[in-house]
Amino acid sequence: MKALIIDDENKARRLLQHLLEEHHPEIKAIETASNLESGITIIQSQKPDIVYLDIEMPKYSGLQILNLLGESEIDFQIIFTTAYNKYAVEAFKLSAIDYLLKPIDITELKTATYKAITAVKEHTINHQLQDLKKAFNQLALNKIALEIPKGIIFVSHDEIVLFEADGMYTKVHLENRTTELICKPLKHFVAQLHQLPIFYKPHRSYLVNLKHIKELSKRDGQHLIMSNNKTIPISKDKRDEFMLVIKEVFNT
Template identity: 70%
Template sequence: MKVLIVDDENKARRLLRCIIEELFSEITTILEASDLETGVALIKEEQPQIVYLDIEMPEYSGLQIVEFLTEEEINFQIIFTTAYNKYAVDAFKITAIDYLLKPIDKTELKLATKKAITTLNKANINTQLNHLKNTFKQLALNKIALEIPKGFIFVSHEEIILFEADGMYTKVYLDNGHTEFICKPIKHFVEQLSNLTFFHKTHRSYFVNIKHIKELSKRDGHHLVMSNNMTIPISKDKRNEFMELIRETFNI
């Protein structure tokens, strides 16, 4: 039997390979890919029976596999390996697709792989994947995924007070008093939330939720006081645009 591991983390691929080799003598070939495009090419060329597919990868999510393969080409079983927290895992429970939470547990891997071997060619994986993608879209309608060391947390847009740049990282201040340190630049969040008019960049280092503005002061240069009492500067080059936004939003 032939399987494929698709994960951008080399360490994660090595660990999964070792466990599979230990548990399944019937799996004779283990292929690896560090991104979805390479994985798709291997699927077409090697025809694996099982694909262990990470969701969060650079460029393309594992869920986008249906965009690269026709329904006829998806004739293998998929087991997602994911660091998503329990809220996102609920989406998997709605479908028949299996998943493994990182760090991988041997017992769970064994059960998922045995199930995949048993059900090979018995399920419409394409339909299941599309169902799963739609479920994640519903989950994301009013929430944003924040990647933390233990996985992901999902917070509603209204819970976010502001984003603060810290080099190539971003601090996310939430209305519950917590601050999350995210391994992505602030530009990532500005682009992701560009369609939401209540988020605005007042300064190269700050991206604020105007719903959480408590005070706007013109003293000592324009600045904001947010609901968590942080003082946020409004840079000169953004001042006119921001003041116009405030006037339109609050009818002042």
């Protein structure tokens, strides 16, 4: 029985490797990788039976394994390791796929590993990945995934007050008065949300949620006052268009 641990944190890799060596002697070989790309190289060359896959990693999330490997290449069991919030955990439960919440509990590790070992012996390939993908899509119907340094948070469209450009990053201002800095440019969110009429771009640096407009002020040029009291300018070339949008959306 061979295993592979993919995690960008060295401490997490070493700890999980130690736990497996101590509690699962039936796993004779344990490889490690610090990112998904090198992990895939090991998968293709070493053919592990079980892959312990972290989700919150730079460049490629563990969930993107479906995009980087063909479905026929996934002939191993996957156990995700994650510090995800409740929305992601809900997706795992909907797909019935195994996951371990960090910090990893020994009992949960044993349960998930024994289940994977049994599946390997019975030649039951882990087909729940497609179900997991569907579950995330289902959750995303009214949510957006925001990649933050510690992972991904899933936020309802209604919770977003506005997006603000910050160079090649974007500040996402939320209804609870918190702000998340996302390492994607504003144009990424403009393209992602362009079919949703509640989002409008009144200025090259802002994408606002029309539901969170508190006031339209015409002092010193037109600008919006949002529910979090942030003032957003309306570009001169957008003023007429914006008034048409307001009339259509709010039936004014």
